[in-house]
Amino acid sequence: MSRKRILLLGSTGSIGTQTLDVISRHSDRFRVVGLAAGSNADAVSEQAARFDVRHVGLADTVQASRLQAENSLVEVFGGSDGLVEMVHAVAPDLVVGAISGFAGLPSILAALELGINVALANKEPLVAAGELIMTTAERTGAEVIPIDSELSAILQCLAGEKRSDISRVLLTASGGPFAKLPPEQLSQVTPQQALAHPNWKMGQKVTIDSATLANKGFEVFEVRWLFDVSFDRIEVVVHHQSVIHSLVEFSDTSVIAQLGWPDMRVPIQYALSYPDRLASDLKPLDLTKTSPLTFAAPDTDRFPCLQLAYEAGRAGGGYPVVLTGADEAAVRLFLQERIGFAEIAGCIEQALEAFDGQTVTGLDEIEEVNDWAVRFVTESADKS
Numbered sequence: 382m383s384r385k386r387i388l389l390l391g392s393t394g395s396i397g398t399q400t401l402d403v404i405s406r407h408s409d410r411f412r413v414v415g416l417a418a419g420s421n422a423d424a425v426s427e428q429a430a431r432f433d434v435r436h437v438g439l440a441d442t443v444q445a446s447r448l449q450a451e452n453s454l455v456e457v458f459g460g461s462d463g464l465v466e467m468v469h470a471v472a473p474d475l476v477v478g479a480i481s482g483f484a485g486l487p488s489i490l491a492a493l494e495l496g497i498n499v500a501l502a503n504k505e506p507l508v509a510a511g512e513l514i515m516t517t518a519e520r521t522g523a524e525v526i527p528i529d530s531e532l533s534a535i536l537q538c539l540a541g542e543k544r545s546d547i548s549r550v551l552l553t554a555s556g557g558p559f560a561k562l563p564p565e566q567l568s569q570v571t572p573q574q575a576l577a578h579p580n581w582k583m584g585q586k587v588t589i590d591s592a593t594l595a596n597k598g599f600e601v602f603e604v605r606w607l608f609d610v611s612f613d614r615i616e617v618v619v620h621h622q623s624v625i626h627s628l629v630e631f632s633d634t635s636v637i638a639q640l641g642w643p644d645m646r647v648p649i650q651y652a653l654s655y656p657d658r659l660a661s662d663l664k665p666l667d668l669t670k671t672s673p674l675t676f677a678a679p680d681t682d683r684f685p686c687l688q689l690a691y692e693a694g695r696a697g698g699g700y701p702v703v704l705t706g707a708d709e710a711a712v713r714l715f716l717q718e719r720i721g722f723a724e725i726a727g728c729i730e731q732a733l734e735a736f737d738g739q740t741v742t743g744l745d746e747i748e749e750v751n752d753w754a755v756r757f758v759t760e761s762a763d764k765s
């Protein structure tokens with residue numbers, strides 16, 4: 382059997398390195414044919430040598446030129462346009478989208494335009510451009526396969542089921558590190574505290590988004606677009622243990638759930654092998670060893686980002702783009718200790734209120750609105 386040729390975008394990050402781990406465990410099934418990252422030239426170069434890869438991409442053009450000058454064994458594609466060019470040049474069987482933030486959008490779209498399947502971890506593109514991504518995939522026959530554990534769970538719950546039989550999707554949320562913190566202490570949270578997630582080890586942006594519940598709001602959009610479920614049928618349930626990864630309720634009130642230890646390599650492997658399952662030597666779930674499984678409604682008063690996501694989703698048009706752009710800028714400001722943790726939601730809310738409601742269709746307009754939201758939040762912080 383020929384090996385699936387994989388182009389890994391975001392190879393140096395948490396999802397990227399875990400994807401390489403999965404590929405190493407199944408080297409008879411998968412082969413890496415391209416690697417791309419933001420600016421970490423040394424890590425990408427080391428990965429290219431380890432996996433015998435000839436095509437690499439770096440969004441940072443200075444680092445891309447440096448790497449090309451130092452390493453003649455690889456062809457380096459530089460800049461955001463370079464990553465798109467790389468998708469065309471490599472023409473893989475599968476693109477893994479594991480870049481963090483809005484920056485992942487153009488290369489994902491390029492793959493789908495070419496009819497290439499995308500295993501997607503990167504959630505911001507689906508929030509900002511869900512309709513564009515899904516209509517592009519539909520037009521070219523490409524598939525978007527989720528990597529996110531909750532979305533992978535839903536995909537698995539829906540195997541053999543009719544979408545029209547879904548009555549609710551129950552999206553589980555760990556609640557983040559501050560689920561039990563008194564409200565008055567939320568404003569004192571430091572970036573170091575927010576970066577210590579209790580159950581998952583992830584990149585900085587998604588870890589902060591998990592602490593504010595913005596991340597769960599983004600996953601609501603993922604459900605909306607990947608499974609064509611309306612916002613009012615998607616409910617978030619706080620489940621601190623992260624053992625049940627999500628559930629689907631059907632019209633006869635039956636509920637199907639997917640369970641496992643919190644280990645991203647499981648949904649990554651499923652996305653790479655989909656629709657097949659591969660055997661794994663990862664730790665099997667032992668229900669006698671889990672903490673008691675608990676469930677609660679999310680506290681949207683203390684964590685307003687989740688509610689803001691629903692509002693932006695229902696408003697549609699350019700609002701979801703503003704949601705992700707403003708969040709990305711606000712998280713950056715928080716990590717730079719320029720705003721407090723509790724101000725992240727305020728930045729998003731102000732940007733949504735200030736937005737002129739412009740509709741968006743193509744990539745150019747989406748990028749324009751995203752840039753506006755980033756600028757709005759950053760300039761507001763500069764003024765205060």
Ligand SMILES: NC(=O)c1ccc[n+]([C@@H]2O[C@H](COP(=O)([O-])OP(=O)(O)OC[C@H]3O[C@@H](n4cnc5c(N)ncnc54)[C@H](OP(=O)(O)O)[C@@H]3O)[C@@H](O)[C@H]2O)c1
Pocket residue numbers: 390391392393394395396397417418419420421422439440478479480481482484485502503504505528529530581582583584585586587645
């Ligand atoms: N980590 C998880 O468990 C998890 C779970 C579900 C979904 N996700 C989603 O998956 C995505 C990646 O998360 P992560 O935790 O792996 O993030 P991460 O550890 O921060 O890694 C981000 C990756 O993106 C690259 N990158 C950053 N900016 C870029 C740009 N402008 N152009 C190209 N590449 C760029 C980084 O390269 P450098 O190293 O050079 O900066 C790195 O390879 C996010 O959208 C996140 O929400 C993550």
